[in-house]
Amino acid sequence: MGAGVGGLDALNAALNVARHPLVRMVAADSLLEPEALVQVARPFVEDRANVVAAGGVIRAANGARVARGSVLEPRLSSRWVVRFQVVEYLRSFLLGRTGWADANALLIISGAFGLFRRDLVVEVGGLDALSLAEDAELVVTLQEHLRRQRRPHRVVFVPEPVCWTEVPETLAVLGRQRRRWSHGLAQLLWKHRRMIGNPRFGPVGVLGLPFFLLFELLGPVVEVVGLASVALAAGLGALDVPTALVMFGLALGLGTLLSTAAVAVEEFSYARYTRGREVGALLLAGLMENVGYRQLHAWFRLRGLVAALLRRTPVWTAMPRTGFTEAEPVAVSWSGEIADLARMPARERARSPISPGSACGTMAVMRFLNGQRPATDLTYADVFMVPNHSTVGSRLEVDLTTPDGVGTTIPVVVANMTAISGRRMAETVARRGGLAVLPQDIPADVVGEVVAWTKARHPVYDTPITLSPTSTVGEALALLTKRAHGIVVVVEGSSPVGVVTDGQCQGVDRFTQLSQVMTEDPLTVPAGTDLPKIFDVLSGERVSAAPVVEGDRLVGVVTRKGALRSALYQPAVDANGLLLTSAAVGINGDVAGKAGALLAAGVDVLVVDTAHGHQEKAVEAVRAARSVAGSMPVVAGNVVTAQGTRDLIEAGADVAKVGVGPGAMCTTRMMTGVGRPQFSAVEECAAAARALGKHVWADGGVRHPRDIALALAAGAASVMVGSWFAGTYESAGDIHDDGSGRLYKESFGMASARAVKARTSTQSGFDRARAGLFEEGISSSRMYLDPARPGVEDLVDQIVAGVRSSFTYAGARTVDEFHERAVVGVQSAAGYEEGRPLPTSW
Incomplete structure (x- = not known):
């Protein structure tokens, strides 16, 4: 890996070529000892489920004898600035990283x-080419991502493998390097500031980040200010010399x-420097530094911090290399497969989803x-x-976890x-x-x-x-249609004493008390019961649903289907195991204030939403939202x-929302002629987002599971569903009967006269009337409940079953693999019609 954005882009692009589970990232000015790769891979073998990253020891190669890509004989450089760095590296790796x-x-x-x-690096979007601390940035991003998903993980330091690399040989080059490191650390801590001191992120949030903030970032400030204070006190004759000497x-x-x-410890354990005078020189360097x-080092780091505080443009600077020239920028998979970006044809690199100039990305x-x-x-x-x-043998082998983080x-x-x-x-x-x-x-x-x-x-x-x-x-009866589980639990205090179903309420006077119609002493399920056992018990008792209790206290309801679903699905939860939430904010008014209020309320994902996302006002709104969102995901659209897509992402969006006019309730295309067929829009926008290491959501136009599969094939990370879910028990509207016994709910577009009227209710009558002239959407549409699938979970089952099957047809186990392996053709209207099932004979 070369220094700077180009080297990081090379590594990001190489992720598209590597096909094995582990990927090695190695600097272009580095050489590995013969057994280093095997040694650093050992933790992945011993703890395959939890280890996500591992690193070894970095040693200074300056002065070493090098031939044919190997360090034949470690030798200590005669330059004291190099010797000081050797001591630094020994202290940092053997004492610091072992403990962390x-x-x-x-x-x-x-x-x-x-x-x-590799799968996790791709999942978080690869390396951030805009970061000056790209190595720490990747590790912290991985840990934040996995903590949010409550996935166990370990980042491991292995003290045996050694990577020899060149270090600066002059104070000028050293200063540039350390200023960049300090600037990069400030970037990292600011980007992940919500993790600092936050117990939801475990030891990284409680120990690691606070330590780096106080001692690595702010420590030089204390040191330089302290030295300046001592010098000032000495000049003014106010210095207590004996005390100062003791402290020094x-x-x-x-x-x-x-x-x-x-x-x-290093020489006793590994004895890489065999000459006594070299060991003596290192011990002397440990005293002289x-x-x-050390004071000069603190000054360099302080300047880097100041550069970060002044928001100076981060700059990668080249370091002169003099020790050896044999190594090349590579990314190597576990099996030894090499993706040499220096030899990759330019046309192929340009097609790569992690393209040059990008910060990160995904697969082909x-x-x-x-x-x-x-x-x-x-x-x-x-x-x-x-x-x-x-080679995917079953739909159950498919993992639909989204790659958007x-x-x-x-x-x-x-x-x-x-x-x-x-809320339902x-x-x-x-x-x-x-x-x-x-x-x-x-x-x-x-x-x-x-x-x-x-x-x-x-959950x-x-x-x-x-x-x-x-x-x-x-x-x-008024409440039964609010939930798909189909029972009312009759309680005294917090204890269930009966259940009532819709059938028990039919043919009964509406003012009859439930105590007269309920099933008394109902079957209950103890909380924590194994899901297969719940299914078997409910099936054996021939009941569709039962209250769940902890002791005598009611904690929920479980159905036979619910037990089965809980075994098939993983809930979307935050780092504390609580269900994920999201909320939208418009582009008018105090966007930062509204976004901050939503985040303070506990929202996990912020969506900046407007019909026309490619306008300066929307871009400014994204910037405002990002300024308060910290590391929280920001979604913005529509484009x-x-x-x-690029404009929204460059303004701070993690995900661009794609779609203008495809929704069932939207009249934009008919009113204005503006929009774009959704598959092509998603494909183009996904490619643009991928080049920047980000993602898109396909918003609207889906009416069948096939549409969601095709949106994913086009490159979407997730697909937004609207009117399709309107006709379910859980949608926000009230349920109605059309007079023939069919149940429906009303749906309406968010730019319709109905929505505009509600949105402008606090404005003057004149302003409301003026706003009403610019409606784009249906104000009332009947969305009938499907008797076979009346709950949103029924529709989710249908969607997931179809999408999982699509993945198996493509030979993909993950969304990223589906992006890579999907092959799409164009068909006529007759071809589409041919694929529709026929409910009756012809």
Whole structure:
């Protein structure tokens, strides 16, 4: 890996070529000892499930005898600036990183030599080419990502493998290097500031980041200010000389002790420097570095901090190399496969999803059948997917965890539509691994209540509908359609004493008390019971649902299907194991203030939403949201072009929302002629986002599971669903009967007259009337409940089953692999019609 953005881009691009589970990142000016790769890979073999990254020892090669890519004989450089750095490296690796690794708080795998799980590096988007501390940035990002998903992990330091690298040989070059390191550390700590001191991020948040903030970043400030104060006091004759000498002696003694211990342990254990005079020179360097070198080092780091505080543009500077020239920039997979970017054809590099100039990215992209890209834009009905050779033996081998870092385990996001997304929808979809975005029309205090309520829900059991024994049948009937589980639990205090179903309420006077119709002493399930056992018990008792209890206290409801689903799905949860939430903010008014209020309410994902996302006002709104969001994911839209995607991402969005006019409730295309067929829009925008190491959500236009599969094939990380979910028990609207016994709910577009009227209710009558002239959307549409799939979980089952099957046809086990392996063709309208099932004979 070369220094700077180019080297990081080379590594990012190499991730597209590597095909094995581990990837080695090695600096171009570095040489490995013969057994180093095997030694650093050993932790992955011993703890395959948990180890995500491992690194070894970095040693200075300056002065060594090198031939044919190997260090034949380590020799200590005659330059004292190099010797000081050798002592630094010994102290840092043998004492520092060993301790941090044991505490599972290791923040750095050196960019000169590290081994990583490739799937996780791709999952978090690769290396950040804009960071000056790219090695620490990758490790911290991995740990934050995995902590948020509550996935066990270890970052390991292995003291045996050695990577020899060149270090600066002059103070001028050393100063530039250390200023860059300090600047990069400040970048990292600012970017991940929400992790500092936060116990949800474990030892990294509680120990590692606070230590680096106080001692590595701010330590030089204290040191330089202290030295300046001593000099000033001496000049003014106010210095207590005996005390100053004692303090100086203690500092010198402690520094010398640590350095001497590091040198002694290294030479006793590994004896790489065999000459006595070299060992003696290192011990002397351990003493001398405390006078002059250490203070100069603190000055370099202070300048880097100042540069970061002044927001100076980060700059990579080249370091002169003199020791050897044989190594090349490579990224190597575990099996030894080499992706040599220096030899990769420019055209192939340009097609690479992690392209030069990008910060990070994912794997290769979908291909058109026979390489024939159509000249016209396409929507989902225009395309089909071709089966590939597949080694995926079962749909259950497919992992639908999304690569966008949001934390969802299925690629389904409920659109921020007032008629659809509310607290019941948010809870239910998150429990099955998706995410619901609360609309921007909901007041911030109400959003806070919904978020708190959702996070208080159980990640496995459904929320019960509860009434008292004296409640009436009419009250029960009004509530039964709010939940798909189909029972009202009758409680006294917090204990269930009966259950009531819809059938028990039919033919009964609506004012009859539930105590007269309920099933008394119902079957209950103890919390924590194994899911297969729950399924078997409910099946054996021939009941569809039962209350879940802890002792006598009601904690939820579980159904036979619910037990089965909980075994198949992983809930989307935050670092504390609570269900994920999201909320939208518009682009008008105080965007930063509104975004900050949402984040303070506990929202996990912030969505900046407007119909036309490629306008300066939207871009400014994204910048404002990003300024308060910290490391929280920011989604922004809507756009349909590559440039629109780039503008939103460069303003601070992690995900661009794609789609103008494809939704069932949207009249934009008919009113304005503006928009773009959704498949082509997603494909182009996904490619643009991928080049910047980011992702897109496909928003709208999906009416069948095939459409979601095709949106993913086009490059989307997740797909937003709106009107399709409107006709479910969990959508926000009230249920109605059309007079023939069919149940429906009303849906409406977010730019319709109905939505505009609600959004402008606090404005003057004139302003409301003026706003009403600019409606774009249907104000009332009947979305009928499917009797076979009346709950949103039923539709999620249908979607996930179809998408999993699509993955097996493509031979893909993950979303990233699906992006790579999908092959799409173009079909006629008759071809699409041919694929539709026929409910009756012809």
